[in-house]
Amino acid sequence: MAGPDRNPLRRLLALPNESRAKTVLMAFLVSGICAALVSGATVLMRPIQAANRAAEEQAHIASLVEGIPGMADLLEQSGGMLSRVVIDLESGRAAAGVTPATLEAALADPANWSAMDAGQDLAGLGQRPNYVQVFLLRSGEEISLLLLPLSGQGYGGRIDAIMALRGDMNTVAGIAVTSHSETPGLGGRIDEAAWQAAFSGTELRGDTGAVLFRVARGTASSIHEVDGITGATRTGIGVTNMIRFWMGPDGYGPFLDAVQRGEF
Known part of the structure; x- marks a missing residue:
């Protein structure tokens, strides 16, 4: 006579449905x-997603620069x-020990984010990264164009953009809204050229x-x-506050001052 089946899986399958x-x-x-499958897929897809985000950012940057009069010539003269x-926003100087290649890993550490109180948080972010990657174009020894990532709260959710500043660090050369959740036909028009x-x-x-x-x-x-x-007053307020925050003392302000002092 066969003994009882000690295999737990077979015993489970043998139970009535x-x-x-x-x-x-x-x-x-x-x-x-x-x-387990979802976790594995997430791990496997993370490098692909990061590469896609980087490629999308580069496409927006290229589009923004090409749309600024005279920038194509400047790019050609500087090798394109x-x-x-990577900027340390607290000091306004180049980050020590954080490079474009290691920025994502650095920002995965909660210690590299700063909480903001309501009086500081014009952009409605809740917290601000301590390190941000920026892009510079030089004409000779001078910075002729500076590209700065921006983010803030609009009416429908987060707005992300890239702003280009002229060499005086005060005149806007252009802006590209890279993502938003604003209402189509109203606030959603912020992505119109x-x-x-x-x-x-x-x-x-x-x-x-x-x-x-301000807007x-x-x-x-x-x-x-x-x-x-x-019909998009709240979206306009969100864009205003986003730009005022990032151009102010808790955003790029210390960095822009350093550029004007000739430290970059």
Whole structure:
């Protein structure tokens, strides 16, 4: 006579299909296998996703630069290359020990993020990375163009953009909105080329050094404004606050001061 089957899997499968124990155990088994597959796929896809994000960012940067009058000539004269540097936002200087290649790993560490109180957090981010990668174009020894990543809260969610500044670190050469969740036909118009083109020539700061840029609630009336979008006041406020934050003392302010002192 055959002894009892000691294989737990065969014993489980031998139970009647209406068995509650079999149903629960099979559900746990299937869930565990699915979780393992999803985790494995996430690990395998992470380098591909990172590469895709980098390629998308480069495409936006190339598009932004090509749309700025005279930039194609400057790129050609300088070899067609933008240099990259990781900035320590606290000091405004090049980060010590963090490079473009190691930036993603550095920002995976919560210690490399700074929480902000409500008075600081104009952009509505909650926390700010301590390190950011920026792009520089030189004409001889001088920086002729600076590309700065921006992010902030709009009406529908997060807005990401790249802003190009002229060598005076105050005049906007262009802007490219790279992602957003604003309402189509209203705030969603921030990704229209015609609206973004209005940023060119806008000045960020006034004579006192204060950041005066804003999206107007109608037609722009000063060198520091761009036209608002009808029906998208809250989106305009979000863009205003995003730019004011990043151009201020808790964003790129210390870095821009360092550039103007000739430290880069």
